[in-house]
Amino acid sequence: MNPSRSRLRTFRIFARPFSHQFQGFLFVLPCILLLVLVLGFPVATAVVNSFAPIWSEVKKFTLENYIKLLNDKLFWNSLKVTFIFVISTVLLHLGVGFIVALALNAEIKAKRFFRLIAILPWTVPDVICGLIWRFMYNPTLGIINAILMSAGVTTRYIEWLASPKLVLPSIIFADVWRGYPFVMIILLAGLQAIPREQYEAARVDGATTLQELIYITIPNLMRVILIALALDTIWQFRRFGLIYNMTLGGPGHTSEILSLYVYKHYFKYFNFEYASGMAVVMAVIMLIISYPYIRMIARKA
C-alpha cells in the first residue's frame, strides 16, 4: 500500500490536473491486471490456437479448423440443441418468474414464507440439480413415473432421459426448477418499485386488473425484464454441469449443448486446435447476442 500511496503523492505534485483521474485508474488497476492474467492470456492463446493446424508441431496460420467446423454435422447439431435449450429455458424462466412474482406481490398472507420457498431451488448448484432430477426421472426407481402411474396418466415406464424426443424437454423442465427463482427475484423487486399512485389512479378510473397489468405493470417493468432476459441468456448459454450430470449429451447427441461438445473435443479427443476454433465461434455468438445489452449498460454507467 505504501509505495502506491507515495506514488500518488508524487503524481499529485507533478501533474495536478490529472491526479484525481489517475487515482481512479489505480483503484481499477488490480481488477484489470487480474482479468488480463486470468482471461486475457487464455483468450489470446485460444484465438491463436484456433488458427493453427490440428495435431501439428509446426505453428503456421491456417483456416482449416473453421472450414472443418462448417462441415461438422455434430457442431451444427450442438448449435441447434443449444439454441433450443437457451431460448426455451430463458422464456420459461421469464414466464414462470413473472407469474410467481405477481402472486408474491399481491396482498397475501405469509408473504415471507412463500418468498423463501420460491427462491429455494436457486441455491442448489446446477450440478446437484442435475443429479436430483436424473434420479427423479429414473424410469423404474424415480418419483416422476411413480406419481404419473399412481395418478393413472401412464401405465408404462416412460424413459425421460433415454428417449431422443423427451430428453430435451425433460432437461428444460429440470432447469426451469432451478432457474426461474432468480428471474423472479429481479422482477419482484421491479414490481415493488412501481409507484403505488399509478395503480390508485387507475382504480379511480375504473380499470380492471388486466388493464392494470397491460398499461401499468408491464410498461414499468420493461427495463427490468430486458435486463433479466440478458443476464439469463448469458448464463444459460454457458450451462455445463447440469447436462453433464443428467445425460452427458446423450442419448446419441440429442442433448449435446455446445459447451459440452467443445469440452469433449478438448479433453476427450484432445483436438485442442479444433476445440479452440469452436469455442471462439461460441464466444463470438455470445458477444453478438449480448452486444446491445453491454452497450446499453456501459453507456448508462
Place this chain on the structure above:
Amino acid sequence: MKKRSPYRLIPYLILVFVCLYNLIPFVWMFSTSIKTDKEAYKIPPTLFPQQPTLESYNQIIIWTSFPRYFMNSTIISLGTASLSTFIGSLAGYGFSRFNFRGRTTLIGIILATQMLPGVLLVGPYFKMLVKIGLYNTYPGLILAFTSITLPFSTWMLKGFIDTVPEELDQAAKVDGCSTLGTYFRIILPVITPGMVATMIFAFLLAWGDLLWVLVLTSGESMATVTLGLSRLVTQFRIIWPQLMAGSVIATLPPLILYMLLQNYLVKGLTAGAVKV
C-alpha cells in the same frame, strides 16, 4: 371495507403449485438419502422412507474422500469470494467516483468478459497453470474462479457505491482523509450489505462449478464436492442413497448461507438490476 372477490385466491393457488414444484425435489433428495439401499431400489419407489437410517451419510463420510472434497470446496469458494469482492470493491469505487479516460470502454470490456464461455478459457488456462506449476493447487483454482466472478462482483459493487451520496466522500476529504482512507473508512463500512451479497454470490458460483475443477484438478487431493459427486454418478453402479446424501451435504452450505442472509442477497442482486 375490503373487496371479497374470488380472484383474490388466485395468488394462493399459484403459490401452492410453486411450493409443490419447488419442494418435491428437495423432499425426494432428502428422503432418498435416509433410505436403506434396499428400499431405494424398490419398485415402485416410496416417497417417504419406511426405515429411516443415516447409514448413507455414515458411509459417504467415513468411506469416501467426501470430507476432503468438502474442505476443498470451502477453501476454494471462500478464497474466491474474498478475493473477487475485495478487488471488485476497489474497482467499483474507481468506476463509481472517478471519471478517468477510457472508463466507459473499460466498463464495457469488463461486462463483455462475462460473455466468454468457460470452455474457451479452460483449455489454455490449464496449459498455463501446468507451465507455472499451479495446476491442481488452491491458488490456481481460486484465480480461475475469480475470472468468472470478478466482472460481476465489480459491477454489483459499483452499483452499491453509486447509491452512497458523494457528499460523504467530500466531507471526509475536507476532514483530511486521503482517497484510500475514504475508501476504507467511509465507503467500505457503508456498503457492507453489498459486500456480503457479492461474497455470497461469488461463493455460490464457485461452490457449484464443475467445468473448471474437472479440468484443473486431478485425483482426489483438490477435488470438490461437485466433482466428487459427478464422479460417483458416472460409475457403473450408482448407489443413489449415498449420492443423495452427498447432494444434501453439498446443498447445505449454500442453503444455510441463503437462509441467514436472505435479505442481503435479495437486496444485493436487485439493487444493480433494478436501478440501471
